Amino acid sequence: xxxxxxxxxxxxxxxxxxxxxxxxxxxxxxxxxxxxxxxxxxxxxxxxxxxxxxxxxxxxxxxxxxxxxxxxxxxxxxxxxxxxxxxxxxxxxxxxxxxxxxxxxxxxxxxxxxxxxxxxxxxxxxxxxxxxxxxxxxxxxxxxxxxxxxxxxxxxxxxxxxxxxxxxxxxxxxxxxxxxxxxxxxxx
Amino acid sequence: xxxxxxxxxxxxxxxxxxxxxxxxxxxxxxxxxxxxxxxxxxxxxxxxxxxxxxxxxxxxxxxxxxxxxxxxxxxxxxxxxxxxxxxxxxxxxxxxxxxxxxxxxxxxxxxxxxxxxxxxxxxxxxxxxxxxxxxxxxxxxxxxxxxxxxxxxxxxxxxxxxxxxxxxxxxxxxxxxxxxxxxxxxxxxxxxxxxxxxxxxxxxxxxxxxxxxxxxxxxxxxxxxxxxxxxxxxxxxxxxxxxxxxxxxxxxxxxxxxxxxxxxxxxxxxxxxxxxxxxx
Ligand code: SF4
Numbered sequence: 001x002x003x004x005x006x007x008x009x010x011x012x013x014x015x016x017x018x019x020x021x022x023x024x025x026x027x028x029x030x031x032x033x034x035x036x037x038x039x040x041x042x043x044x045x046x047x048x049x050x051x052x053x054x055x056x057x058x059x060x061x062x063x064x065x066x067x068x069x070x071x072x073x074x075x076x077x078x079x080x081x082x083x084x085x086x087x088x089x090x091x092x093x094x095x096x097x098x099x100x101x102x103x104x105x106x107x108x109x110x111x112x113x114x115x116x117x118x119x120x121x122x123x124x125x126x127x128x129x130x131x132x133x134x135x136x137x138x139x140x141x142x143x144x145x146x147x148x149x150x151x152x153x154x155x156x157x158x159x160x161x162x163x164x165x166x167x168x169x170x171x172x173x174x175x176x177x178x179x180x181x182x183x184x185x186x187x188x
Numbered sequence: 189x190x191x192x193x194x195x196x197x198x199x200x201x202x203x204x205x206x207x208x209x210x211x212x213x214x215x216x217x218x219x220x221x222x223x224x225x226x227x228x229x230x231x232x233x234x235x236x237x238x239x240x241x242x243x244x245x246x247x248x249x250x251x252x253x254x255x256x257x258x259x260x261x262x263x264x265x266x267x268x269x270x271x272x273x274x275x276x277x278x279x280x281x282x283x284x285x286x287x288x289x290x291x292x293x294x295x296x297x298x299x300x301x302x303x304x305x306x307x308x309x310x311x312x313x314x315x316x317x318x319x320x321x322x323x324x325x326x327x328x329x330x331x332x333x334x335x336x337x338x339x340x341x342x343x344x345x346x347x348x349x350x351x352x353x354x355x356x357x358x359x360x361x362x363x364x365x366x367x368x369x370x371x372x373x374x375x376x377x378x379x380x381x382x383x384x385x386x387x388x389x390x391x392x393x394x395x396x397x398x399x400x401x402x403x404x405x406x407x408x409x410x411x412x413x414x415x416x417x418x419x420x421x422x423x424x425x426x427x428x429x430x431x432x433x434x435x436x437x438x439x440x441x442x443x444x445x446x447x448x449x450x451x452x453x454x455x456x457x458x459x460x461x462x463x464x465x466x467x468x
Contacts, residue, residue, distance in 0.1 A: 004234075024234045067252045067295040076293055077252040082337065082370070104428070105370055126238045127337065127372035127428055128460045130255040131246035162238055164231060164429060174231065175369065178430025182229055185422040188361040 004162070010058035011100045013119035019165045021172040025123065026160040031060040031102065032143070035081055037151045039089040046092060053144035054153055056093070060100035060123075066150055067130070074140040075156070079130030080104040083122070087111050094118045102163055112171050123163035124174075136161040189271045190325040192468060194280035197272070197327065201284025204331040204464035205260060206292035209252045212243040215399045216376070216436065216461045223374055223433035232431025236374075239427065239459055254372075254460040257294035258333030260285045260315035261393065267324035278317055286311035297336070318390065330397050332463040338371030338456045342392070344385055347450040356381065356452050357416065363454045364420050364435075369428045372458035376400055377420065377438045380453040382445035388453035391441040396457050397465075400437035413438045427459075436461075 007015065009029030019025070032054060034042070042052055063083050067076035083103030086093075090101070091114035099120055104127040107115075115122060125133060139157035146152050166174045220243070224236040246253040262281055266272075272280075289296055289312040298313065299306040322328070343366075345359040360379060367375075380391025403410035416438040425434040436459075445451060 022231055024231070065255050065295070067255045067257060068293045070251075070293050076295075077246070077255045079255050104372075124429060126235050126242070128254040128335075128458055129238045129242040131249065131251040131253055132238055132242035134251060135245060164234065166429060174429050178229060178231060179369075179424040179426070180430075181424065182232075182426055182431050183422065183424030185361075185419060185424070188358065188365065188419065 009060060011060050012058050013099055016099045016119050016121045016169055019121050019168055021165050021168045021174045021177070023165040025163050025165065027060065027163060028159050028161070029157070031062050031156050031158055031161070032056075033062045033064045033154045033156055035063050035065065035151055036085055037148045038145055038153045039086050039093065041145055041148075043089045043092050052096065055097075057097035059098055060102060061093070061098050062156065063101070063103035069140070073134075075134055075137045077130035077134050078137060079128055079133055080125040083107060090114065094120055106173070106175050107167060112167060112173070115167065115169055116171050119169045121165055121169055122167040124166040125163050133161065189269055191271045191273050192327055193273050194275040194277065196468060197277070197280040198284040198287065200329065200466055200468060201262065201281050201331060202287035202291065204329065204466060205285055205288025205294065205333070206250075208331050208333050208462040208464040209257045209292060209294050210250050211247050212253055213461065213463065215401050216459070217243050219400050219436035220374065220459065223427070223436060227427065227431050227433045229426055229431030231429045232426045232433060235427040235429055236433065252294055253462065254335060254458075255295055256297065256335040256337065257289065258335045258462070259298055260312060261332045261334055262315045262317045263330040263332070263394070263397065264317065264319045265322045265328035266319060267326045268321050269325035270327060281317055282313040282315060285313050285315045327468045329468065330463055330465045332393070332397055335372075335458055335460055338375065338458040341367035341371045342455045344389055344451065344453040346385060347452055348448070349450050351450055353412065355450070356412070357419065359452045360416055360454055361419060363456070365423060367456055369425055371456045372428065372460065373425055373435065374427050374433050374459050375420075375435045376457045376461045377416070377435055378455040378457065379438065379440045380442070381440060381451070382443040383451060384445075385451050385453075387443060388451035389455070391443055392453040392455040395439040395441040396455060396461065397463055398439050400439065400461070404440050409440050409442060413440050
C-alpha cells in the first residue's frame with residue numbers, strides 16, 4: 001500500500017500546494033461539514049452582503065451525508081456525498097479562504113479554475129466507506145444553521161481521516177489520468 | 189392451511205433491514221478481497237483496502253456500511269397454501285421497514301411524491317414491494333436496499349432482435365461507460381434480457397439477489413456474463429479512482445420476449461451490495 005501522508009489542520013495554502021494528485025492522506029484536526037442546503041444559505045448570505053457564521057480561512061470543507069448517530073456516538077456512518085452538486089456554489093466559497101475540499105466525484109471546469117487560483121486541493125473520500133470514516137470522527141458540533149438538521153454546518157474533530165488527493169491545485173486530475181492509464185478496452 | 193400472523197412479518201422485515209444495512213454478504217466481501225489481490229493501480233489498492241476495512245467495521249460494530257441506506261426493495265414469494273392473518277401484508281412489510289430504519293439508526297431517504305413537493309416520509313416507507321405467488325405454504329422474503337448513487341446510473345435499452353449479442357454488449361457498455369466512477373465501484377451489474385421493458389428492469393433487479401459467485405445456469409448466458417465482466421474491467425474505471433477492479437460480477441437473468449423485441453435492462457449496484465434473505 002502506498003504511504004499515507006499525515007496532515008494536521010488548519011490547512012494552509014502552503015500545505016495544499018505541496019500535495020499531488022494520487023497522494024493518500026490521513027487528516028487530523030478539525031474539518032467543517034457542509035452540503036447542499038448550507039451552501040445555498042451561505043452563498044445567499046454573501047450575496048446580501050452579510051458576514052458568514054463560520055470563518056473559512058484555511059479550513060477544509062467536507063460534503064457529507066450521515067446516518068443518525070447511535071446513542072453515545074458522535075456521529076453515524078458518514079461517507080462523502082457527490083461533490084458536483086456543490087459546484088455552482090464552490091468558486092464563491094473558495095474566495096472565503098477554504099483550502100481543502102473532501103467529497104466524491106468529478107468537479108466542473110469553473111471549480112478547477114478557482115482551485116488553481118486559490119491554491120485549493122480536492123480530496124476524495126472513498127464512496128461508501130461510511131463506517132470506516134465514522135471511526136475517525138471524534139467529535140461533532142453544530143456551528144450554524146441548526147434548523148437544517150443533518151445538513152447543518154458542523155465542526156468535526158477527526159483523527160486520521162482517510163482521503164486521497166484527486167485534483168491538486170495545479171488542476172491535475174486523477175479521474176482523467178488514472179482511468180486512462182488502466183484502460184485497455186477496445187471497440188466500445 | 190398454515191397461518192402466519194402479520195406481526196411476525198413486521199418483526200422479521202425490521203431485523204432484515206438492519207441486517208442488510210450492517211452486514212455485507214460473504215460472497216461480496218470475498219469478491220472485494222479477490223479484487224484487492226489482482227488490482228494493478230496503487231491508488232485502487234488503497235481504495236479497496238478501505239472498502240474491505242469498512243465492511244469489517246460495519247459488521248463488528250453493527251453500523252450502516254454506507255450512509256445511503258437506500259430505498260427498500262422487498263421481494264416476497266408467497267406460498268399459495270399460506271394464510272396471512274391479522275392484517276394487510278403490504279402494511280405489515282412497510283411497518284417492518286419503518287421499525288428497522290428507526291431502531292437501526294438508518295437514514296430515511298424516501299420522499300412521498302417525486303416531482304412537486306418531495307417531502308421526506310421520515311421512516312423510509314413505502315418500500316418497493318414485489319409479490320409472487322408460488323407453490324407451498326412458506327413466505328420467502330428478500331430485503332434489498334438500493335442506494336441511489338448507483339441506481340441513478342442504471343438504464344434500459346430497447347433493442348431489436350437483429351442487434352443480437354453484440355448489440356446487447358454495446359448497450360451494456362454504453363450504460364457502464366456513462367456511469368463511470370459515479371456509482372461507487374467496484375460495481376455489481378444486474379442485467380435483465382427479454383420480457384417487456386418493465387419485466388427486463390425487474391429481472392435486472394432480481395439478478396442482483398443471486399450470489400456473485402453463481403453464473404447463469406445456461407452456458408451461453410454464463411459466457412456472456414464472463415465476457416461482459418472482462419470488458420467492464422478493461423474500462424479503467426477501477427475502484428472509483430482508476431484501476432482494474434471496476435466490477436466484481438455480472439449477473440444476467442433472461443425471460444421470454446416478443447418476436448419483434450430484445451429489451452435489455454441494466455441495474456448498477458455499488459460495492460454496497462446489500463441484501464438479507466429469510467424464509468418464514
Ligand atoms: S452508490 Fe452505494 S456505496 Fe455509494 S453512496 Fe450510494 S449506497 Fe453508498
